[in-house]
Every structure is written in structure tokens, then in C-alpha cells.
Amino acid sequence: MNATPDDLVRPHIMSIVVDNEPGVLARVIGLFSGRGYNIDSLTVSEIQHEMHVSRITLVTSGTEQVVQQIKAQLEKLVPVHRVVNLTLTNNYVQREVALVKVKGRGEPRIEAMRIATAFEAKLIDATTESLIFELTGRSTKVEQFIEVMRPLGLINVCRTGVAALSRGPDKI
Amino acid sequence: MNATPDDLVRPHIMSIVVDNEPGVLARVIGLFSGRGYNIDSLTVSEIQHEMHVSRITLVTSGTEQVVQQIKAQLEKLVPVHRVVNLTLTNNYVQREVALVKVKGRGEPRIEAMRIATAFEAKLIDATTESLIFELTGRSTKVEQFIEVMRPLGLINVCRTGVAALSRGPDKI
Numbered sequence: 001m002n003a004t005p006d007d008l009v010r011p012h013i014m015s016i017v018v019d020n021e022p023g024v025l026a027r028v029i030g031l032f033s034g035r036g037y038n039i040d041s042l043t044v045s046e047i048q049h050e051m052h053v054s055r056i057t058l059v060t061s062g063t064e065q066v067v068q069q070i071k072a073q074l075e076k077l078v079p080v081h082r083v084v085n086l087t088l089t090n091n092y093v094q095r096e097v098a099l100v101k102v103k104g105r106g107e108p109r110i111e112a113m114r115i116a117t118a119f120e121a122k123l124i125d126a127t128t129e130s131l132i133f134e135l136t137g138r139s140t141k142v143e144q145f146i147e148v149m150r151p152l153g154l155i156n157v158c159r160t161g162v163a164a165l166s167r168g169p170d171k172i
Numbered sequence: 173m174n175a176t177p178d179d180l181v182r183p184h185i186m187s188i189v190v191d192n193e194p195g196v197l198a199r200v201i202g203l204f205s206g207r208g209y210n211i212d213s214l215t216v217s218e219i220q221h222e223m224h225v226s227r228i229t230l231v232t233s234g235t236e237q238v239v240q241q242i243k244a245q246l247e248k249l250v251p252v253h254r255v256v257n258l259t260l261t262n263n264y265v266q267r268e269v270a271l272v273k274v275k276g277r278g279e280p281r282i283e284a285m286r287i288a289t290a291f292e293a294k295l296i297d298a299t300t301e302s303l304i305f306e307l308t309g310r311s312t313k314v315e316q317f318i319e320v321m322r323p324l325g326l327i328n329v330c331r332t333g334v335a336a337l338s339r340g341p342d343k344i
Contacts, residue, residue, distance in 0.1 A: 015330075022205045025214075026198055033194045042197075042216055045270075045331035055330060093296050095306050097269045098217075099337045124265050130341035134267050136308045156343050158187075158227060159217035160332035165271045169302035171328050 011040055011059050011139075012067045012087040013094060013164050015172060019079040020046060020054040027077055028056060037062065037070055041096070041139070041161035053081065059139075059162050064088075084172050086164050094164040098142045099124075100133045103153030112152045119145050130155060183212055183231050183311075184239045184259040185266060185336050187344060191251040192218060192226040199249055200228060209234070209242055213268070213311070213333035225253065231311075231334050236260075256344050258336050266336040270314045271296075272305045275325030284324045291317050302327060 018024045025044060032039050041059040060070060067085060074083045086092040100121070102112050109131065116123065116133050119141070125132035135145050139162060146157055166172040190196045197216060204211050213231040232242060239257060246255045258264040272293070274284050281303065288295060288305045291313070297304035307317050311334060318329055338344040 022208070025211070026201045026205050029198045029201060033198050036194070039197070039216075042214075043330075043332045044211075044214055045329065045333065047329060057330060093271060093304055093306075095269045095271060095296075096332060097267045097308055097335055099265060099267060099335050101337055101341075103341060124267075125339045127340050132265055132337060132339070134265075134308065136269055136306065155341060156219060156337060157217065158215075158219075158229060158335040158337050160215045160268060160335040161217065163269055163271050163330040163332040165273055165304060165328060165330050167297045167304070168299050169273075169275065169327060 007063060009061055009063055011061050012085055013092070013162060014058045014060065014071065014074070015084045015086055015164060016056040016058060016074060017047070017081040018054055018056060019081070020052040021079060024054070024079045025056065027079070028074065031073055031077065032060070037066070043161045043163055045163070057162055057164050086166065089166060091167050092164050093167060094138055094162050095136055096139055096142055096160050096162050097134060097136045098146065098157055098159045100135065100146060100149055100157050101155040102131050102133070102149055103129060103155055104131050105129065108152045112149060115148050121145065179235060181233055181235055183233050184257055185264070185334060186230045186232065186243065186246070187256045187258055187336060188228040188230060188246060189219070189253040190226055190228060191253070192224040193251060196226070196251045197228065199251070200230070200246065203245055203249065204232070209238070215333045215335055217335070229334055229336050258338060261338060263339045264336050265339060266310055266334050267308055268311055268314055268332050268334050269306060269308050270318065270329055270331045272307065272318060272321055272329050273327040274303050274305070274321055275301060275327055276303050277301065280324045284321060287320050293317065
């Protein structure tokens with residue numbers, strides 16, 4: 001039997017608008033860790049300073065049914081104003097930044113610079129022994145870049161996690 | 173009397189290496205909300221998948237004395253391996269991405285595109301009524317861009333928060 005779309009475990013990007021008050025983030029995260037839901041990525045930003053409202057962009061992997069449950073539970077939390085599953089809208093942009101530090105002398109160093117050019121990554125730090133690249137893109141592109149850099153002497157990576165907005169003029 | 177450096181409230185970027193296990197993020201955030209410390213920005217990423225270790229990059233504003241207290245308390249949490257205050261090292265790179273959605277027809281639209289070019293922001297979505305720009309940079313640059321866009325018809329902003337690495341070849 002083939003898997004139906006309902007069985008498909010895939011990342012869902014949730015945009016969660018909350019009151020910007022102490023403890024809200026801890027409660028949202030507590031809901032995930034308490035019930036064993038995973039968090040692939042999490043970012044927070046103020047959206048309307050004057051109204052004390054923040055947006056949490058959270059990526060979680062699960063079937064549509066599980067993600068629907070998560071959404072329903074988030075909506076029950078008092079400081080949560082609105083939850084939108086952007087993945088299901090199929091009409092959004094998503095970006096993250098990775099800082100990728102690579103060892104590098106000689107040929108591997110030159111190869112790392114070549115690959116960075118192909119990915120449109122920017123060189124933002126260079127010593128005789130190391131390079132740091134900045135890459136902005138969708139998570140899949142960032143992951144490809146890291147995998148290609150790994151055998152060339154990856155020292156460390158710092159990623160921001162995903163920010164996302166609906167396409168077009170609406171406020172989501 | 174002039175303020176001494178000890179009195180200066182400013183953002184500090186903390187790089188916190190933790191075990192990648194359920195509940196760690198909730199405990200770190202709980203430490204901040206429980207004691208009234210603020211979180212300006214927070215990002216999480218896996219650093220070594222095979223060792224189940226994650227890095228939390230957290231920006232908090234305070235005097236050096238307060239930030240020193242926060243660091244000491246973080247170090248007491250069991251799943252925390254290492255805490256580095258990158259701001260005090262004075263030798264790091266930091267980046268975040270903002271997605272900035274602006275209303276725009278006619279002259280304000282053209283002006284928004286001009287400003288985006290000056291900031292090296294990328295246009296990643298356009299309808300007849302709206303534009304979305306992607307801007308990667310230091311937080312101060314991102315904030316300047318948002319302030320310049322505000323009077324042109326800012327609809328919404330989604331920021332990732334800060335990712336940061338030490339300059340040079342070490343693993344921090």
C-alpha cells in the first residue's frame with residue numbers, strides 16, 4: 001500500500017503570534033517538550049513593538065494529523081493570538097543564515113572558495129588557517145552547502161533557523 | 173560622575189553549548205524568564221549531529237556584572253557544556269536575516285527598491301501591491317533598514333535573530 005499524504009512526515013513551518021510577555025516562549029517550548037513533539041528550528045522576533053506582540057516561527061516535523069494537534073494545543077495557550085501553518089498554505093518565503101567555518105590551506109581552501117562562489121556564499125572572515133562563509137537561503141540549500149563543505153575540513157556551523165512570511169500583501 | 177564600563181547596559185552575545193535533549197531549551201529560557209533577565213534574540217542549531225550537541229546563541233542586554241551572573245547560572249545547569257560571552261572576546265562575526273514586507277505602488281515602491289539596492293537587500297517576492305526583501309547583516313544594519321522602510325508602508329517583518337562565531341580557526 002502506498003503512503004497517503006496523511007502519513008507523510010515532513011517539516012511544517014508554523015507562524016505563531018503571541019503576546020510579548022515573560023514566560024510565553026517557555027510555555028510554547030514546554031508544550032513541545034512535554035508532549036515529545038520535536039522542534040527542528042525556532043526563531044522569535046517582535047512584529048509590532050507598540051502592541052507588544054511577537055512572532056515565533058517554529059519548524060516541526062510530523063504527519064499532517066500530528067501537526068494539526070500541535071496547532072490546536074498552541075491555540076489553547078492564552079498568550080497565543082494566532083497560529084498559521086505556512087507549509088499548508090504553499091505560498092510563503094523562508095530563509096535562514098548559516099555561518100560556516102572551514103579549516104583551509106592549499107587545495108582544499110581553494111576548493112572551498114570555489115564551492116562558496118557557486119552557492120553565492122559570502123566570505124566574511126579569513127585567516128591563514130580558516131575561512132568563515134555566510135550563506136542565506138532555504139534550509140535545504142544551507143544543508144547542501146554544509147554537506148559539501150564537511151570533507152574539506154568543517155570546523156563549526158552556526159545557523160539561525162528559519163524566518164518565514166506569506167507571499168503577497170497580507171499580514172501573515 | 174561618568175558612567176564606568178561596568179554600568180554600561182549593552183547587548184551581549186552568548187554562545188551556549190548544550191546537550192541536544194528534550195527540555196534543555198525550556199530550562200535555559202526558564203532561567204531567564206524566572207529571574208527577569210531579558211532575551212533580545214535566541215537561535216538554536218545542531219553543531220555536531222553525531223554527538224547530540226546543540227548551540228544556543230542568545231543575545232541579552234545588561235551590565236557586565238549582570239551578564240557575568242547569567243553566565244555563572246547557565247554554567248550550573250547540567251546539560252550546559254560551555255558558555256562563551258562572544259561580545260567580551262571582541263573577535264567574532266554575527267549575522268541575522270530579516271524578511272521585510274512593504275506595501276508599494278507608485279513612488280514609494282520605487283523608493284523602497286532604491287533603498288533596498290543601497291542596503292544590498294534582495295527582492296524575493298513581488299505582487300502589484302507588495303514587495304518582500306531579504307536582508308542579511310548585523311542587527312544594527314537590519315534595524316536601520318526596517319526603520320527606513322517603515323514610512324514607506326511596512327506591512328510585516330520576520331527576523332531570525334543572531335547567529336555568531338568567533339573569528340579564526342578555533343571551535344567556538
